[in-house]
Amino acid sequence: MQVFKAMFKITKKRLPSALAYIIVFIVISVIASSNASKDSKFExxxxxxxxxxxxxxxxxxxxxxxxxxNHDIVEIENDRDVIIDSLYYxxxxxxxxxxxxxAEKLRAGDTADIFASYCLDESFSTVYMGQFLDEYTNSVKAYLSMGMPIDEALSCTEEALSQETDVSMLRNDKGGDAHYSVDFAAYFQxxxxxxxxxxxxxxxQVLVTMNRRDIRFRTNCSCISSSKYTxxxxxxxxxxxxxxxLLFMAVGVMLNKEMYTGRAWYAVFNSLIFSAVVAAIAVFVSSFEPADNILNLITQVLGLGLSFLCGxxxxxxxxxxxxxSVARFLPAYWYINANEMIADVxxxxxxxxxQCYLIQLGFAAALILLTLLVRKVRYSGAAISTNVRKTAVSH
Known part of the structure; x- marks a missing residue:
């Protein structure tokens, strides 16, 4: 197991980079899980x-x-430049x-040009306050048209607009499952x-290092066969x-105490199979010995590409x-398809x-076969790719 031991010596140097991704993902998952709630109060x-x-x-x-x-009043100097700066910052x-x-126009029922405003175009506050002012003036006009005096119309309008109703935001999960909620499905998503x-x-990066020319030739000259090395x-x-x-699964237990119950087992096996697919992709890519900058590019293209195309x-x-239609030819599509089935989406x-499991395993098997083929062609032996120069020896 010399190759196996050598890999882990190299892995120790690369581990901090991977841990950064893993720790960030775990922290975000824990925060999202702690904030998840079925009911939320409208404010x-x-x-x-x-x-x-x-x-x-x-x-x-x-x-x-x-x-x-209903709002916070801010004291600002009545100067156009000062107001614009305040809005911008x-x-x-x-x-x-x-x-x-x-007041005069409001009594007459004329609401044209009674307000002016400074605001950011198409902002939420613009629409929000514009709607409020329209409701206020229309309510006052309605009460005045009923014959009410202005004081009473303003009082009734204020009472009407000050009415509050308790609103609770309820989420209806599509079907749902007692042991695999939509919130927990997002962890696997x-x-x-x-x-x-x-x-x-x-x-x-470890495999690229192991496939370097000097290390590969030395290995080919050793007693380890190519098949054992691979x-x-x-x-x-x-x-x-x-x-x-296993680390992700341990964190999953913390986020969902019933992780190993019911349908959650399907998600566990789904993630394990996709992990095998990712390992097969990594070994296949490393067989071409890409440079570090090319490898980083491939990592981002595969990670973001599969994520955006496959859901x-x-x-x-x-x-x-x-x-x-394109995503169906990618393994991540079938991973997400299985995850959405498990969550009843x-x-x-x-x-x-x-079926999704089997398709993912098919991708893994195909990648393994392609890797063996590539390695057989590229690394068939040190003697094949090494020029041997014959020199005469004088006695």
Whole structure:
């Protein structure tokens, strides 16, 4: 097992880079799990608003007080440049100007040009405050049209707009499963990207080192056969990938105490099979001995490419049919397909999940065969690729 031992000596030097990906993924997963909740309380958003009352009447002051009840009032100098700077640097979200003649026009039912504002185009605060002011003035006009005096109309409008209703945000999981919630399914959903990134950083770089010309020629001249050498490379790669996978499963137990119950077992096996696929991809890529910068590029292209095409980062229901047609030829698609079945995002079927397993295993087997073929062609022996020069020896 000399090759196996040599791999682990090299792995120790590369381990910190992979741990960075793994630790970040675990921390984000723990935070997301702790914040996950079935029910959440709706709370109205408060804006930072500055008000310039140029009318200075009881009617305008009453509007200012109503706005102050639901938002934070910011004092800013009434200067255009100062206001724009405040909006740009987020010291204020909205600047409202109550124009002179506001009260007179409101009594007459004319709401044109009674307000001016400074705001960022198409921002949330612009739409939010515009809708509020429209509701306020329309309510006042409605009460005035009923024959109410202005004071009573303003009072009724304030009472109507101040009504609060308790709202709870309920999420309806599609089918759901007692032991494999949608929240926990997200933990497995993003695992392919982390597996690819962490495994490629370690396994590929270690294998590229092991495939260096001087080391390979020395190995070919030793008593270790090419098949044993390749077998130990696969074994070492598989051992590291298994260690990373076991770490993720241990964290999964912390996030979901019922991980090893019911359908969650399907997700466990699904992630194990995909880990084997990732290991096979890493060994195959390393057989071409890419340089470090090329290897980093391949890692990002594979990690992000598979994630975006196959539904890791983007829900598959918003991907086009053409994208999904291409994704069917990638192993991550079948991993996500199985994960969504297990979480009841799409109808669950044990036969369908097993079919996804078999397709992923097919990808792994094909990659292993291609790796053996590539290694046989590229590394058939030191003597084949070494020029031997014959020299005469004088006696």
């Amino acid at each position: 109205m958003t408060k804006l930072k608003i500055c008000i310039f009352d140029e009318d200075d009447t009881s009617e305008s002051r009453e509007l200012s007080e109503l706005i102050a009840q 987020k010291r204020a979200d909205y600047a409202l100007v109550i124009n002179e003649g506001y 993003y695992m392919p990207y982390i597996l690819i990134s962490a495994v490629f950083i370690i396994v590929c 077998f130990q490379l696969f074994l070492g790669s598989g051992f590291f990938v298994l260690a990373v996978w 890791v980062f983007i829900p598959r229901e918003i991907l086009s049919d053409k994208v999904l 799409i109808p669950f079927s044990s036969e369908g999940v097993i």
